Amino acid sequence: MQLKCESYVYLLLLAFVIESKVTIAPGTLTKAEFTSTVTANGYSPPNEEIYRYFIEDTRNFSRGDAAMLIAQLIHESGGFKFTEQIDCSKGDHCKGWYVDEVGLLNKSYHGRGYIQLTWGANYRAASEGLGLGDKLLRAPELVASDKRLAMRVSVWYWNARVKPLLDARKNQFGVTTRGINPGECVKGNLLARRRYLIYLKVAETLKIAEKVEESGCYD
Secondary structure (H helix, E strand, O other): OHHHHHHHHHHHHHHHHHHHHHHOOOOOOOHHHHHHHHHOOOOOOOOHHHHHHHHHHOOOOOHHHHHHHHHHHHHHHOOOOOOEOHHHOOOOOOOOOOOOOOOOOOOOOOOEOOOOEOOHHHHHHHHHHOOOOOHHHHOOOHHHHOHHHHHHHHHHHHHHHHHHHHHHOOOEOHHHHHHHOHHHOOOOOHHHHHHHHHHHHHHHHOOOOOOOEOOOOOO
């Protein structure tokens, strides 16, 4: 009887190991690696849940693509500290901003998420893309208040709006900035430059030998 129990436990453990190997993609980052990409850029270590949300949504990413995304997330969110556009987070300072034909009159569609989503059309597209119907169009504030949703929306935006540009112009970090904030893509823009400098530290931390070029934004 004892032998049968031990065999059963062994089979359960084996099944767990096999399942883990199947579900964890080759490009997955360890928690230590993820944390180091943030601290290497001068920010405090992010909460463990941020790492978990990131991994859950990027299991099919290569390490190279993950490095570019992390760099943009760090820049956009102040090292995963903010999920809402700072100057719009209190009061009605941004009233009248980001108004389009899709957004509802009593809602503000300013920047929210770890990649700051703006405009009613993008909130609707993200909501539908995540299988939420028009939930985020009706309640855009959820993208800031729910950190899990903030990550889901940000990775959705990357896949839907940024990755197609990157696929067309491979190995050019600048196109990712163009896909997120094209207003920065003018020669000499320090913010666009800063995004790339963050990427270089992330790539170095992850020991990525072939780093992508800075081009694609302001050149």
